[in-house]
Amino acid sequence: MDAITIKYLIIGILIFDFLVERILDYLNIKNLSAALPSNVADVYDTAEYNRSQEYQKEKEKAEQFQSYFQFALYILLLTQGYLGGLYDYIQASVLQSSLSTYSFYASNLLFFGVLFIASDLISTPFSIYNTFVIEEKYGFNKSTVKLFIMDKIKGYLLAIILGGVIIALLLFLIQTLDTSFWWIFWLIISVLIVTLNMFYTSLLLPLFNKLTPLGDGELKTAIQAYCVKENFPVDNIYIMDGSKRSNKANAFFSGFGKKKKIVLFDTLVDQHSIPELIAILAHEAGHFKKKHIIQMMVLSVFQMGVYLFLLSLLIKNENVSVALGSTGNSIALNLIGFGLLFSPVSSITGILVNVLSRKNEYEADAFAASTSSAADLGIALKNLSKKNLSNLTPHPAYVFLHYSHPPVTQRLDAMGIK
Incomplete structure (x- = not known):
């Protein structure tokens, strides 16, 4: 055209x-x-x-x-x-x-x-x-x-460092390999996607939010009991200070294998009963199990x-x-x-x-x-x-x-x- x-x-x-x-x-x-x-x-x-x-x-x-x-x-x-x-x-x-x-x-x-x-x-x-x-x-x-x-x-700095490096790498591959650049860049991006998923809570999330290990108590005991019952070992359970920006609540898992982490927004913990939190946790566990x-x-x-x-x-x-x-x-x-x-x-x-x-x-x-x-x-x-x-x-x-x-x-x- x-x-x-x-x-x-x-x-x-x-x-x-x-x-x-x-x-x-x-x-x-x-x-x-x-x-x-x-x-x-x-x-x-x-x-x-x-x-x-x-x-x-x-x-x-x-x-x-x-x-x-x-x-x-x-x-x-x-x-x-x-x-x-x-x-x-x-x-x-x-x-x-x-x-x-x-x-x-x-x-x-x-x-x-x-x-x-x-x-x-x-x-x-x-x-x-x-x-x-x-x-x-x-x-x-x-x-x-x-x-x-x-x-x-922080968003600007992250975009300049991470985004700038990715674009520069793409430009280098195009300049060097011409139209064959795509499969090399694909491999690199694929590794990056997996790496960021594994280490998101360790590398990127702390730049914007504070993660605090869940202290001993009824909630932690209930979570551990559920994980043992379902053969779903998770030792890293964190509370995230989501309330510093919004009253909206959420929860998510991050990583694989031993790097798996449960992250609960503090707003979620404050707004829901322990049985509700376990049910939410079970939903997230379902994503991993399936x-x-x-x-x-x-x-x-x-x-x-x-x-x-x-x-x-x-x-x-x-x-x-x-x-x-x-x-x-x-x-x-x-x-x-x-x-x-x-x-x-x-x-x-x-x-x-x-x-x-x-x-x-x-x-x-x-x-x-x-x-x-x-x-x-x-x-x-x-x-x-x-x-x-x-x-x-x-x-x-x-x-x-x-x-x-x-x-x-x-x-x-x-x-x-x-």
């Missing part, structure tokens, strides 16, 4: 995706008017249900404004060729500087750096409004301005391989760079162009992954119900939903396309909880 065709194909994909998302949002918000589902009526009253609906509507209104703004910005950048113009300007500046010897790396890395900073500056006001207005209004926000800024700084964690990781690695192979077909296509407004070939612009052109493919694979993920959630619920208590898990899910002001009546089309977890009412139905 020539550059003009590619340009209008990208714009067409963006418009189609934007329209589909707006229709889904409309259906989802319209569905909020549904009556309170009967299987959660025992923990909700009318006022609480109305409050959860208002919360969802306010979040959706803010997200809609952001999506319209970003869509308009993307269309402007593409139709006016500003992305290519920015790259050409950076490249020309680099060639006239002391970095000219390393112009290939410097131009591409600086371009991504400028885009990252610009993107973050644009999204930050929306993030501030969501955190300090909406989340604050509904009693979720516990973050401070200082903590918000510190998180931003090999869901490995399954999803293998799928993620496979997806990455497919995407990288497809990328290798376009990475040296000058027409993609010209379509984005450049006067020549650019690896950075071709990476962006690939992401835009193949977004329908990633959307389809995302849907398939979500279907599998929802199936896994049902299986983990069934495991928890059989090894712990369906009633306790049901109470925990209801209370989590209530505390987090979750959407109890999402539209089926929205669930199909976007939800990685089934709606709580469907999970309760699957466990026979009426």
Whole structure:
């Protein structure tokens, strides 16, 4: 395809995706008017249900404004060729500087750096409004301005170090191996995915949150008793200070084998009884017992391989760079162009992954119900939903396309909880 065709194909994909998302949002918000589902009526009253609906509507209104703004910005950048113009300007500046010897790396890395900073500056006001207005209004926000800024700084440093190294490595492989780069980079990224999963709670999480070993007491005794009963050895049980940012609760496992860790948000421990916490733990254990964690990781690695192979077909296509407004070939612009052109493919694979993920959630619920208590898990899910002001009546089309977890009412139905 020539550059003009590619340009209008990208714009067409963006418009189609934007329209589909707006229709889904409309259906989802319209569905909020549904009556309170009967299987959660025992923990909700009318006022609480109305409050959860208002919360969802306010979040959706803010997200809609952001999506319209970003869509308009993307269309402007593409139709006016500003992305290519920015790259050409950076490249020309680099060639006239002391970095000219390393112009290939410097131009591409600086371009991504400028885009990252610009993107973050644009999204930050929306993030501030969501955190300090909406989340604050509904009693979720516990973050401070200082903590918000510190998180931003840490995020920047992490992106520069980790993201910069990954992009530099990709550029080196493309420069060295041409279009054969993809399988070497795939192997490296696969190792990185596995490593980060194993050591996430040891390496990255402590940068943002404090993990404290769970002290002796009734909860620890109950957890250890469950783990022994189910032959699920876990010695590392931690409480995470999630309350420093939000009142919302969660729990997760991290790692494999002896590196396995249970992490409970302090908000979860504060808001749920011990039987409920054991049921939540049993659900997470179900993911390990059913090999869901490995399954999803293998799928993620496979997806990455497919995407990288497809990328290798376009990475040296000058027409993609010209379509984005450049006067020549650019690896950075071709990476962006690939992401835009193949977004329908990633959307389809995302849907398939979500279907599998929802199936896994049902299986983990069934495991928890059989090894712990369906009633306790049901109470925990209801209370989590209530505390987090979750959407109890999402539209089926929205669930199909976007939800990685089934709606709580469907999970309760699957466990026979009426």
